[in-house]
Amino acid sequence: QFAWAFNKSAFEAKSIADAVKAYGGAAPAESKDVTLTAPDIAENGAVVPMAAASSLPGVKHLLILVEKNPSALVAKFDVSDAIEPNLATRAKMGQTSDVYAVAITNDGKAYYAKKEVKVTLGGCGG
Amino acid sequence: MRIRAQSQGGNAVVRVLMSHEMETGQRKDSAGKTIPAWHITNVTATHNGKPVLNAEWGPAVAKNPFLQFTVKGAKAGDKIAVTWKDNKGDTRTDEAAVS
Amino acid sequence: RWASADAATASNRLYDVPRFGNVSLLHMTDCHAQLKPIHFREPSVNLGVADMKGRLPHLVGEHLLKAAKVPAGSAEAHALTCLDFEQAASRYGKVGGFAHLATLVKQLKASRPGALLLDGGDTWQGSATSLWTKGQDMVDVCKLLGVDVMTGHWEFTLGMERVKEIVEKDFAGRVDFVAQNVKTTDFGDPVFKPYVMREINGVPCAIIGQAFPYTPIANPRYMVADWEFGIRDDEMQKVVDEARAKGAQVVVVLSHNGMDVDLKMASRVSGIDAILGGHTHDGMPVASVVSNKGGKTLVTNAGSNGKFLAVMDFDVKGGKVVDYRYRLLPVFANMLPADKEMDALIRRIRAPYEAKLAEKLAVTEGTLYRRGNFNGSGDQLLLDALMDVQGAEIAFSPGFRWGTSLLAGQDITREWLMDMTATTYSYATVSDMSGEMIKTVLEDVADNLFNPDPYYQQGGDMVRVGGLQYTIDPTAAMGKRIGEMRLNGKPIEASRSYKVAGWAPVAEEAAKAGNKPVWEVVEQWLKSRGGKVAARSPNVPKIAGALPNPGFI
Ligand SMILES: [Mn+2]
Ligand SMILES: [Mn+2]
Numbered sequence: 001q002f003a004w005a006f007n008k009s010a011f012e013a014k015s016i017a018d019a020v021k022a023y024g025g026a027a028p029a030e031s032k033d034v035t036l037t038a039p040d041i042a043e044n045g046a047v048v049p050m051a052a053a054s055s056l057p058g059v060k061h062l063l064i065l066v067e068k069n070p071s072a073l074v075a076k077f078d079v080s081d082a083i084e085p086n087l088a089t090r091a092k093m094g095q096t097s098d099v100y101a102v103a104i105t106n107d108g109k110a111y112y113a114k115k116e117v118k119v120t121l122g123g124c125g126g
Numbered sequence: 127m128r129i130r131a132q133s134q135g136g137n138a139v140v141r142v143l144m145s146h147e148m149e150t151g152q153r154k155d156s157a158g159k160t161i162p163a164w165h166i167t168n169v170t171a172t173h174n175g176k177p178v179l180n181a182e183w184g185p186a187v188a189k190n191p192f193l194q195f196t197v198k199g200a201k202a203g204d205k206i207a208v209t210w211k212d213n214k215g216d217t218r219t220d221e222a223a224v225s
Numbered sequence: 226r227w228a229s230a231d232a233a234t235a236s237n238r239l240y241d242v243p244r245f246g247n248v249s250l251l252h253m254t255d256c257h258a259q260l261k262p263i264h265f266r267e268p269s270v271n272l273g274v275a276d277m278k279g280r281l282p283h284l285v286g287e288h289l290l291k292a293a294k295v296p297a298g299s300a301e302a303h304a305l306t307c308l309d310f311e312q313a314a315s316r317y318g319k320v321g322g323f324a325h326l327a328t329l330v331k332q333l334k335a336s337r338p339g340a341l342l343l344d345g346g347d348t349w350q351g352s353a354t355s356l357w358t359k360g361q362d363m364v365d366v367c368k369l370l371g372v373d374v375m376t377g378h379w380e381f382t383l384g385m386e387r388v389k390e391i392v393e394k395d396f397a398g399r400v401d402f403v404a405q406n407v408k409t410t411d412f413g414d415p416v417f418k419p420y421v422m423r424e425i426n427g428v429p430c431a432i433i434g435q436a437f438p439y440t441p442i443a444n445p446r447y448m449v450a451d452w453e454f455g456i457r458d459d460e461m462q463k464v465v466d467e468a469r470a471k472g473a474q475v476v477v478v479l480s481h482n483g484m485d486v487d488l489k490m491a492s493r494v495s496g497i498d499a500i501l502g503g504h505t506h507d508g509m510p511v512a513s514v515v516s517n518k519g520g521k522t523l524v525t526n527a528g529s530n531g532k533f534l535a536v537m538d539f540d541v542k543g544g545k546v547v548d549y550r551y552r553l554l555p556v557f558a559n560m561l562p563a564d565k566e567m568d569a570l571i572r573r574i575r576a577p578y579e580a581k582l583a584e585k586l587a588v589t590e591g592t593l594y595r596r597g598n599f600n601g602s603g604d605q606l607l608l609d610a611l612m613d614v615q616g617a618e619i620a621f622s623p624g625f626r627w628g629t630s631l632l633a634g635q636d637i638t639r640e641w642l643m644d645m646t647a648t649t650y651s652y653a654t655v656s657d658m659s660g661e662m663i664k665t666v667l668e669d670v671a672d673n674l675f676n677p678d679p680y681y682q683q684g685g686d687m688v689r690v691g692g693l694q695y696t697i698d699p700t701a702a703m704g705k706r707i708g709e710m711r712l713n714g715k716p717i718e719a720s721r722s723y724k725v726a727g728w729a730p731v732a733e734e735a736a737k738a739g740n741k742p743v744w745e746v747v748e749q750w751l752k753s754r755g756g757k758v759a760a761r762s763p764n765v766p767k768i769a770g771a772l773p774n775p776g777f778i
Contacts, residue, residue, distance in 0.1 A: 083179055
């Protein structure tokens, strides 16, 4: 069984870079080998589907982050040989923000994909 | 927990719905007092007893959390178990067979 | 020539549509439950920004006529534009009406054996009778009309259970309700069939449904709490590929995305022959041709309020579409006799409500209409009523694109008032809002309308505003479009509180607050006018940055 570890400083980090750093990752670079799946507009800001995937070799962690949340980090997944490096969850968003998927590799490098997800007040229509 | 594990191309796609408030610690009650954070901090999964997934979650994961992952080489009938633990120390484990 | 000809000459050969090819699809959309002929004024403002500037559907008035090669003054010009609206409306008479539409459908089906009738949605909402019968009136007329396949948007505001009831019971074996982008919120299971395969003259054709992707945002989410929507290009591609793999020689998407979204989707998904679209209520006289990596996709939009029926004819040879003809036919009640059977059904449906519908609340001295990016005189009437009756200094009215038009001198009946306001959540609200919040609301809606990326647009018009003056730059970035907000000449203060009236709130709490329906508030105002309502001059913002624009006259 895994040890129950919880990296408090990662989940209190205000920026993407600080959260990545808390897991030993360098300043993240944009990469086509990381995929973030998220909607253009959140249907419900309290439940926004997000998935992170990577085709890079040697990925240790996959992170999902929302830049403008009070703390950026939503979830950290450890990637093992037993699972595909493709994980999905649903997150809360208080406002329109860039959402990041970050892959941290065994050698401490970090790569990201990002996308703006709009959170709107709603109520109009054709 | 509701777990659905479906075999797909030699793997099993596992989707999980957990029941948890996931209180952020940012909200205030009607009296103006901050409602303390109460959220799942850790999630693990096993395939026929062997650990396959380890995750840390913060309070920004949505209420009644959803998780999807794909277990390589899992076949119909294999057992997938998912466990969560929250910041109050509560934990829960549920199991499903791959269909 | 057209302007001086009599109406009969000006409409000559309008319905003379020679058959072409071997696969025909008839497309209606966004009728908003208008069973009877009405007037409907097309917009004079439909701005396109960024890549959409100057392109269909963002052309109005003579700019649209030029693109469509339609002569000014003709019956078709009246159907497509707001030019000389009062005069042309008197000359050509009312448009739409299911009895007249039924005649046209029968005529076209007779000339095109095997043709399917597709309904793009926004069919079960928009009138008093559809609200009072929970959409049953429209369900019954659509079955008689012979709708084959349908998708939806406002339908969902009847609630999940009612939609399922209609789809599973009333429509069973008759009408296929398709929507590839509606899934359950738990495990993402499909709620409706993603597509249907129908054989037309021996040619297998797939009709894929695309429901309005932003239903839970534009309308109350609690009404569709267990369903999620979304655009989902990758899943659309999978459905197209599956249909092709199963032998479809024609693949058509029946879409309620809105036209800008359809144009973008057509550029990103390959293998679709045509996207027959709705939601943005654009009466498109020609098909737009979009290139993508698989070839070309046609994109059309068939207007609103029962005003048009579109005809897409495909010539399918050697297993694929080799050519097409597209026509958008206006439904003129004076030029198409009422179908007897449909007329009788409509009379039966309306009989219990007829007296209530016909009640005259006042006479309007000016044209009343809604459509346009910023405001219309019909919305101004609602705004004036909401402010007067409730003592509010500012009012907001949603940028809906449905609602019928009245000519100067016509009666304002309860039926018209309901045509403008009938939804399942039309509560009238009054709330205290800070100047900052008012700005936030205007910016939010402006971005839904003018975001340069169509996938961030929701397809309504700008919220209509009473009392407040402001400037808008549609070309500016999100959060920076609105400026110079003033009330009675004084600048709006960010921290001051203002009394703001509104209606059709999407929040669930608002539905439980016990507020009156908006039509009661407006009716009270209309009845206090002494029988006459003076012409309304719409309060519109000053536009900065986007003009001149062929979407503005
Ligand atoms: Mn509509
Ligand atoms: Mn619509």
